[in-house]
Amino acid sequence: MTNLSRKTYLLTFAQTVIGGETLRHDFVVMADGVIIGRIKVIAKGPNEGRWGWSFLLGHLDFRYRGVDGDAATKQEAAQQVKFWFQEYLETPSLHGGGLGLEPEEWPPDERSMQLRILRVSDPDLHTKVIEGLRTGIIERHLGAGANFS
Structure with missing residues (x-):
């Protein structure tokens, strides 16, 4: 990291x-x-x-x-x-800061909170999701209640 x-x-x-x-x-x-x-x-x-x-x-x-x-x-x-x-x-x-966070985790929204939880609960999925966001395979805003799993 x-x-x-x-x-x-x-x-x-x-x-x-x-x-x-x-x-x-x-x-x-x-x-x-x-x-x-x-x-x-x-x-x-x-x-x-x-x-x-x-x-x-x-x-x-x-x-x-x-x-x-x-x-x-x-x-x-x-x-x-x-x-x-x-x-x-x-x-x-x-x-409240960004130390140790990826840029995709910075915005103060539900998606960032999901990413921060994944960082701890499932590091491999966290890495895949970050890459998916960066390449456009995963959209940032999928609607309320959307998750990565």
């Missing part, structure tokens, strides 16, 4: 599209094909014109650590998402 906290991930940015509409000054941040954050211009209020940022992964203790905020520039906002992504990778999964 790869030591994921040591792996380097290329962060990419894409304009946010909601309901077919591309939003101006609004970007999702991705690592290994997984959306990990979002940065966008704050449109109204006391921080109008600043760049809001949020890191989207993690649960439990990790989410209480201030994983969103604002910055003066788009680059500073992107740096905050990058910082929290590294923190996520170095935080044990039992504390």
